[in-house]
Amino acid sequence: MLHLPAPKVAAYQEGLLGWYRRGRRRFSWRDRQRSAYQTLVAEMMLRKTDAAKVERVYPQFLERYPTLQALAEADEAALRGEIQLLGIADRARLLRLTAQAILGEHGGKVPRSEEALRRLPGVGRYTANAVLCFAYRRDVPLLDTNVIRVIGRVFGVWSSKPRAREDRDLWDFAGRLVPPGKAVTYNRAVLDFAASVCTFSAPRCSACPLLSLCEYGQADLGSRDRSA
Numbered sequence: 526m527l528h529l530p531a532p533k534v535a536a537y538q539e540g541l542l543g544w545y546r547r548g549r550r551r552f553s554w555r556d557r558q559r560s561a562y563q564t565l566v567a568e569m570m571l572r573k574t575d576a577a578k579v580e581r582v583y584p585q586f587l588e589r590y591p592t593l594q595a596l597a598e599a600d601e602a603a604l605r606g607e608i609q610l611l612g613i614a615d616r617a618r619l620l621r622l623t624a625q626a627i628l629g630e631h632g633g634k635v636p637r638s639e640e641a642l643r644r645l646p647g648v649g650r651y652t653a654n655a656v657l658c659f660a661y662r663r664d665v666p667l668l669d670t671n672v673i674r675v676i677g678r679v680f681g682v683w684s685s686k687p688r689a690r691e692d693r694d695l696w697d698f699a700g701r702l703v704p705p706g707k708a709v710t711y712n713r714a715v716l717d718f719a720a721s722v723c724t725f726s727a728p729r730c731s732a733c734p735l736l737s738l739c740e741y742g743q744a745d746l747g748s749r750d751r752s753a
């Protein structure tokens with residue numbers, strides 16, 4: 526098990542959640558009243574897609590397909606046209622198949638277990654956990670390229686696997702960072718922080734509330750000091 530010093534974790538959580546209170550992004554799928562169906566649709570749309578593009582499509586999509594039944598009965602060609610901005614040619618088919626599977630195999634209720642969610646077409650561990658967290662308020666982690674970057678930079682923990690998102694040890698590490706009872710806020714905070722501060726290129730280290738904790742940031746400061 527990867528080492529995780531408790532004081533650093535507490536400082537990381539406090540700094541991240543404090544930043545989120547003023548730095549959060551606003552999206553329609555984050556409305557408190559969103560159902561498990563609406564959350565699942567949003568997460569399937571967000572896969573490998575810029576959030577700003579999803580925001581342009583999502584509200585109108587739910588107006589057109591407000592229920593699982595409506596989505597299951599949708600014309601696939603029409604679906605493709607309505608979400609073509611999001612890319613991934615197979616996305617429309619997967620959305621429709623997922624709605625059909627939930628109606629046919631789960632009595633029209635979005636599953637509440639990771640195992641059942643991951644058996645749905647197009648649903649992997651990230652999407653399953655996102656539904657469990659945001660719809661069912663479960664204390665589970667999210668792990669994608671952006672989250673991997675944040676925890677890798679702050680804690681110096683990186684995966685040696687060809688596909689880091691499938692590394693069970695990294696998932697376990699990410700799970701140990703989730704504050705009990707605050708998973709929704711924490712997971713959104715990490716995602717927003719990665720998009721706004723801890724970006725892939727040109728991260729805003731000078732404006733980072735986690736700088737004193739961050740191995741990447743401290744190494745960067747040290748190199749700049751030596752070159753001054």
